[in-house]
Amino acid sequence: MAAGTHYLSGLTATNGPAVQTSDDAEGFYVLGDKLVDEKTPTGPIAERWTTRKFENRLVNPANRRKLSVIIVGTGLAGGAAAATLGEAGYNVKSFCYQDSPRRAHSIAAQGGINASKNYKEDGDSVYRLFYDTVKGGDYRSRESNVYRLAEVSANIIDQCVAQGVPFAREYGGLLDNRSFGGVQVSRTFYARGQTGQQLLLGAYQAMERQVAAGTVEQFTRHEMLDVIIADGRARGIIARDMVTGEIETHLADAVVLATGGYGNVYFLSTNAMGSNVTAAWRAHRKGAYMANPAYTQIHPTCIPVTGAHQSKLTLMSESLRNDGRVWVPKNAADCEKDPREIPEADRDYFLERIYPSFGNLVPRDIASRAAKYMCDEGRGVGPQIEETGPDGEKRLVRRGVYLDLTDAIRRMGREKVEEKYDNLLDMYERITGENPYELPMRIYPAVHYVMGGLWVDYELQTNVTGLFCAGEANFSDHGANRLGASALMQGLSDGYFVLPNTIRDYLADGPFPVIDETHPAVVEAQQAVQERINRFMTINGRRSVDSFHKQLGQIMWEYCGMERTKEGLIKAIGLIRDLKKEFWSNVKVLGSADSLNQDLEKAGRVADFIELGELMCIDALNRRESCGGHFRAESQTEDGEALRHDEEFAYVAAWEWGGDDGAPVLHKEDLIYTAIEMKQRSYK
Amino acid sequence: MKLTLKIWRQANASAAGAMHTYELDGVSTDMSFLEMLDLLNEQLVTSGEEPVAFDSDCREGICGMCSLMINGQAHGPEVTTTCQLHMRSFNDGDVITIEPWRASSFPVVKDLVVDRSAFDRIIQNGGYISANTGAAPEANSVPAPRDKAMRAFNVATCIGCGACVAACPNGSASLFLGAKITHLGELPQGQPERYSRVASMVAQHDHEGFGGCTNIGECAAACPKEIPLDVISQLNKDLRSAIKQGY
Amino acid sequence: MSPRVSCCAVATTELVKGVRTTRSTIALKLLMAISGIVFILFVLVHMYGNLKAFSGHDAYNEYAEHIRTVGTPILPRTGALWVLRVVLIVSLVAHVASAAALWKRANRARPVNYQVKRNLSSSLSSRTMRWGGLTLLVFIIWHLINFTIGKVNVSGGATNDPYNLLVDSFDTWWLTVIYLVAMLALGLHLHHGTFSSLQTLGYTNTASSRQRARVAGWVVAIVIAGGFSLVPLFTLFGVITK
Ligand SMILES: Cc1cc2nc3c(=O)[nH]c(=O)nc-3n(C[C@H](O)[C@H](O)[C@H](O)COP(=O)(O)OP(=O)(O)OC[C@H]3O[C@@H](n4cnc5c(N)ncnc54)[C@H](O)[C@@H]3O)c2cc1C
Ligand code: HEM
Numbered sequence A: 001m002a003a004g005t006h007y008l009s010g011l012t013a014t015n016g017p018a019v020q021t022s023d024d025a026e027g028f029y030v031l032g033d034k035l036v037d038e039k040t041p042t043g044p045i046a047e048r049w050t051t052r053k054f055e056n057r058l059v060n061p062a063n064r065r066k067l068s069v070i071i072v073g074t075g076l077a078g079g080a081a082a083a084t085l086g087e088a089g090y091n092v093k094s095f096c097y098q099d100s101p102r103r104a105h106s107i108a109a110q111g112g113i114n115a116s117k118n119y120k121e122d123g124d125s126v127y128r129l130f131y132d133t134v135k136g137g138d139y140r141s142r143e144s145n146v147y148r149l150a151e152v153s154a155n156i157i158d159q160c161v162a163q164g165v166p167f168a169r170e171y172g173g174l175l176d177n178r179s180f181g182g183v184q185v186s187r188t189f190y191a192r193g194q195t196g197q198q199l200l201l202g203a204y205q206a207m208e209r210q211v212a213a214g215t216v217e218q219f220t221r222h223e224m225l226d227v228i229i230a231d232g233r234a235r236g237i238i239a240r241d242m243v244t245g246e247i248e249t250h251l252a253d254a255v256v257l258a259t260g261g262y263g264n265v266y267f268l269s270t271n272a273m274g275s276n277v278t279a280a281w282r283a284h285r286k287g288a289y290m291a292n293p294a295y296t297q298i299h300p301t302c303i304p305v306t307g308a309h310q311s312k313l314t315l316m317s318e319s320l321r322n323d324g325r326v327w328v329p330k331n332a333a334d335c336e337k338d339p340r341e342i343p344e345a346d347r348d349y350f351l352e353r354i355y356p357s358f359g360n361l362v363p364r365d366i367a368s369r370a371a372k373y374m375c376d377e378g379r380g381v382g383p384q385i386e387e388t389g390p391d392g393e394k395r396l397v398r399r400g401v402y403l404d405l406t407d408a409i410r411r412m413g414r415e416k417v418e419e420k421y422d423n424l425l426d427m428y429e430r431i432t433g434e435n436p437y438e439l440p441m442r443i444y445p446a447v448h449y450v451m452g453g454l455w456v457d458y459e460l461q462t463n464v465t466g467l468f469c470a471g472e473a474n475f476s477d478h479g480a481n482r483l484g485a486s487a488l489m490q491g492l493s494d495g496y497f498v499l500p501n502t503i504r505d506y507l508a509d510g511p512f513p514v515i516d517e518t519h520p521a522v523v524e525a526q527q528a529v530q531e532r533i534n535r536f537m538t539i540n541g542r543r544s545v546d547s548f549h550k551q552l553g554q555i556m557w558e559y560c561g562m563e564r565t566k567e568g569l570i571k572a573i574g575l576i577r578d579l580k581k582e583f584w585s586n587v588k589v590l591g592s593a594d595s596l597n598q599d600l601e602k603a604g605r606v607a608d609f610i611e612l613g614e615l616m617c618i619d620a621l622n623r624r625e626s627c628g629g630h631f632r633a634e635s636q637t638e639d640g641e642a643l644r645h646d647e648e649f650a651y652v653a654a655w656e657w658g659g660d661d662g663a664p665v666l667h668k669e670d671l672i673y674t675a676i677e678m679k680q681r682s683y684k
Numbered sequence B: 001m002k003l004t005l006k007i008w009r010q011a012n013a014s015a016a017g018a019m020h021t022y023e024l025d026g027v028s029t030d031m032s033f034l035e036m037l038d039l040l041n042e043q044l045v046t047s048g049e050e051p052v053a054f055d056s057d058c059r060e061g062i063c064g065m066c067s068l069m070i071n072g073q074a075h076g077p078e079v080t081t082t083c084q085l086h087m088r089s090f091n092d093g094d095v096i097t098i099e100p101w102r103a104s105s106f107p108v109v110k111d112l113v114v115d116r117s118a119f120d121r122i123i124q125n126g127g128y129i130s131a132n133t134g135a136a137p138e139a140n141s142v143p144a145p146r147d148k149a150m151r152a153f154n155v156a157t158c159i160g161c162g163a164c165v166a167a168c169p170n171g172s173a174s175l176f177l178g179a180k181i182t183h184l185g186e187l188p189q190g191q192p193e194r195y196s197r198v199a200s201m202v203a204q205h206d207h208e209g210f211g212g213c214t215n216i217g218e219c220a221a222a223c224p225k226e227i228p229l230d231v232i233s234q235l236n237k238d239l240r241s242a243i244k245q246g247y
Numbered sequence C: 001m002s003p004r005v006s007c008c009a010v011a012t013t014e015l016v017k018g019v020r021t022t023r024s025t026i027a028l029k030l031l032m033a034i035s036g037i038v039f040i041l042f043v044l045v046h047m048y049g050n051l052k053a054f055s056g057h058d059a060y061n062e063y064a065e066h067i068r069t070v071g072t073p074i075l076p077r078t079g080a081l082w083v084l085r086v087v088l089i090v091s092l093v094a095h096v097a098s099a100a101a102l103w104k105r106a107n108r109a110r111p112v113n114y115q116v117k118r119n120l121s122s123s124l125s126s127r128t129m130r131w132g133g134l135t136l137l138v139f140i141i142w143h144l145i146n147f148t149i150g151k152v153n154v155s156g157g158a159t160n161d162p163y164n165l166l167v168d169s170f171d172t173w174w175l176t177v178i179y180l181v182a183m184l185a186l187g188l189h190l191h192h193g194t195f196s197s198l199q200t201l202g203y204t205n206t207a208s209s210r211q212r213a214r215v216a217g218w219v220v221a222i223v224i225a226g227g228f229s230l231v232p233l234f235t236l237f238g239v240i241t242k
């Protein structure tokens, strides 16, 4: 790999330790000690990971059998880790809440996965992928992590192809690539619109092979409800068997959380119905830091909301932006018209207009906000939806912009378009009842991905010894914004290549002293879980769990969504606190705790979402700057673009649980860039 | 819209179940089928009756979790998953019968929820290509002919929902099995294990208690991913070769 | 540690090498397909032989005699016929035994039936294979009693002259009806059976080859069931007479 040659020697830290002068969140938090990731390696960036892998201690194959690892989550991160650790010979226990590991939400990823293979000879390299990712994340990620990600990206493709992942190929039988969201090189590998599915099935099958080999034991329909921290180390989990209701204890030498994202805090999102924050949040309450919780990605191309009954939003892969053109009518009066009757001259291709060099391919946060503004201006299309504005007034707004494939159909022919996007377009038609080959599609931004998550060091270990976190659940390598096709890359990088290399260094000290169910930490965790369940079952209020979830979602979307303000966030915190009180006194959970009870499951998740929502608002309130997916109205350039304040905010905000009645404690980890220079992002 | 719903209710795996009838008003044509059930559940909770348990997760037709027999058709009247079925496919006043998948290998867990872990066990028995992490050669070192890669992809889209089993009069999982056999068997990487794979996957399929295929074709008609009957032919052919090779 | 819970914790089976493939459901199906094809070949030839009835008494009896003497003197008289009979009997046993095994399996695979079940793409023939097969079995038993083993002449006439036995039989309207019903069952069985055997043998790997197999099903069914029906019908209507 020629990566090393890109190392920008001679660059030293381009930013000093952050000194924060503004304090919007005053009174909502306590400032704690600075946090230093002591495990971040030094030296030339291109050699850091190789050196670390070499330095990390080994575990003798004969000893691996004596070491056990619990992995919660079977998505790309968890599934890949379980397979790899199983192959290595460790004893792995794998958990997921679905009825099969194959259903983890990674399955839904459509567009593709990045890798710096440079198969197109268009100037890609490890360094460029690294550079694009750091820039895309608006300089809020840890450079060593991102470089490592770019470095192992190529191995991921090799690994997946060997497993039989049917990536798209060219006529000659070699792998095909496309360019994707905000990037000027073709480095995205894809399997039509079902890339996540194929990658996940690869990891799943590799994991099932280990189940057959006896190294991985699989627990489906099990929900993790607490982590056991005994004698200063994470040693196990409490899980509920969702079928029998039994509260089980599982113990091991290390625990990995790979439980995915918490976008469902907004109720409506592109996440699966069961996606939750419970595992991470329970760990947070036991001491693990939650980092950058406010960094949320709102994806620009989703199918717009149709009404109050809606249970989730569906993504239309962003790859459509490669060929589709985004527009709204120039005149608000045209918004009701059949779009085909609006002449070219009366259409505003606003992304192409505002961002001439990137056009329809600007990063997600930019495309999303632009669409929002068009609709705020009254130039949105589609049905009018009633909403409550920040001022509390009800109003009718059209929330949608056109994504038009007409030009592409003319250029490539319908057949080619079908081949490229058929399943997506079918899905669109099924959901909306409109034919996208005839009418331009309507799209609108929706919550899609969370860059925030449990804080981890370079080794993917949280601040709780022995508790690791991988995939979307950790605060990840994406900074304040994730580029398209990088989450799959990160999930698999963590699962196949990073975690297996770092966790062995930890396990080299094991096996740790045997503990059993009589250990006070186990007893305490078991009791806490049991009591919480009893409480849900006995509140006997009047409102359904879903109604609370929807209400929380509305608050979050309105005040902690695409645009955030100080007043709005403070208001939201108040509303959430009220909601929390009401929830604990008025929620209604029917049925019994010792059988399958979907309302009970939801109740636990919603209770955690409510607490998380509050922390997200506090984090957003504290960060009085705009970066990536986090846009504070108070911090924008003259033409309305996100404005960062590096001197104040070039840090990771890692939040410590402050107790049920206390305030969260903020630990800052300074972001130091040595291999890249911080710049204001510009896509114009 | 106003609907009459006849739904199978069963408290747990060992309890006896029965059909219950519910009237539901205020259904909009924009709702998905599962959102219609959400609405029913919201009303049941309000009236103090336990909500109907049913599986769903992604609600966008890809995870394979949703699984309802609607008016005698797996995933209902359209070629899609239950979660992607919309109420515009129904009319005001319709009577809709909703049942769980029925197969002894898919025991009912509760109401409309069944246990499909048999599919996982089929995959455990050879439904993979053995490629340890880190041992993979450079991806482009083994080109795969495009038409074969396309066929592999087309059938790799199986979501493991089990509708094929639910629809098959014999309760056979041959379409699911054939899809995986064909996916892995079409790729160069899948060749070394091709025949041992089919041998052990079929053995597990039978061991789980699924029925044999008599080429009836209801499975392919119900499959939301339109996996074609070809894959069963391919499965049979590969098994025949496996017999010849002494597996 | 908590005990594993039976429902979801997964029991695994070893990868198997050895005899299993030959005991699989697919192996049973292969057996059915091969025996089925043996039947098809047999009935094709048998039908052709029956059509000799149109050539009159002597030609038909000559043919009946001929099938008993083919292969002589290398083989004893009726030797070749016995070879054929053995093949048929073995096929019948294989065919019926596998059918029974698969039927039993299918019933066990779906112990609880749907309240409502709609069929979308299955044909009448594919759904009636089992009962239709049973009908054929009953028919074959009667048929052998009728013409081969028992030589029963329902009109009370002689049984030593194959041609006359044939004509006597089909001059009886109800016997003809029984035969026609049996031919209907055969036609249905072959309509699906022909396609099915090709699919079972793995020759229908593309949409077009599957289409051809379906056409073959129609052709075989019509030619055989239709061809067999000619003799009884034409006898009943007096075209073929003693
Ligand atoms: C619609 C959609 C499209 C996307 N498209 C792309 C794309 O094209 N490219 C890209 O790079 N990224 C994409 N992403 C993002 C990417 O798919 C995800 O970020 C990534 O797959 C997350 O993987 P994961 O392994 O971290 O978590 P997940 O795949 O979400 O897995 C979470 C696992 O944790 C388990 N779990 C969760 N909570 C618990 C609990 N309490 N107890 C037990 N188990 C639990 C679940 O059962 C599941 O197995 C997309 C995301 C969505 C929603
Ligand atoms: C003797 C009584 C018979 C019984 C009980 C019987 C029963 C069956 C059954 C249950 C099947 C499986 C259904 C299926 O595969 O779809 C079958 C298949 C078949 N039968 Fe028969 N059958 C009988 C006689 C015959 C005869 C007389 C013929 C031909 C003349 C025949 C030809 C076939 C063929 C070709 C198949 C398809 C095999 C396959 O699916 O691979 N059968 N039969």
Ligand code: HEM
Pocket: C043, C046, C050, C064, C081, C085, C088, C136, C140, C143, C144, C147, C148, C162, C166, C179, C186, C228, C229, C231, C232
């Ligand atoms: C209308 C239709 C049919 C007629 C007129 C007919 C007539 C006959 C006659 C006359 C014989 C005696 C031949 C002899 O011993 O010289 C015979 C034998 C036999 N027929 Fe048919 N047959 C008909 C249909 C069928 C069908 C559909 C089957 C099978 C599915 C069948 C199977 C047999 C068998 C197995 C024998 C015995 C051959 C032997 O071993 O000697 N026949 N048939």
Ligand code: SF4
Pocket: B157, B158, B159, B160, B161, B162, B163, B164, B165, B175, B176, B179, B219, B222, B223, B224, B225, B226, B227
């Ligand atoms: S083959 Fe089709 S019906 Fe069967 S499990 Fe796969 S997707 Fe579902």
Ligand code: F3S
Pocket: B167, B168, B169, B170, B171, B172, B173, B174, B175, B212, B213, B214, B215, B216, B217, B218, B219, B220, B229, B232
């Ligand atoms: S419906 Fe059943 S019989 Fe075979 S072709 Fe399909 S599995």
Ligand code: FES
Pocket: B055, B056, B057, B058, B059, B060, B061, B062, B063, B064, B065, B066, B081, B082, B083, B084
């Ligand atoms: S809920 Fe995922 S496929 Fe229907």
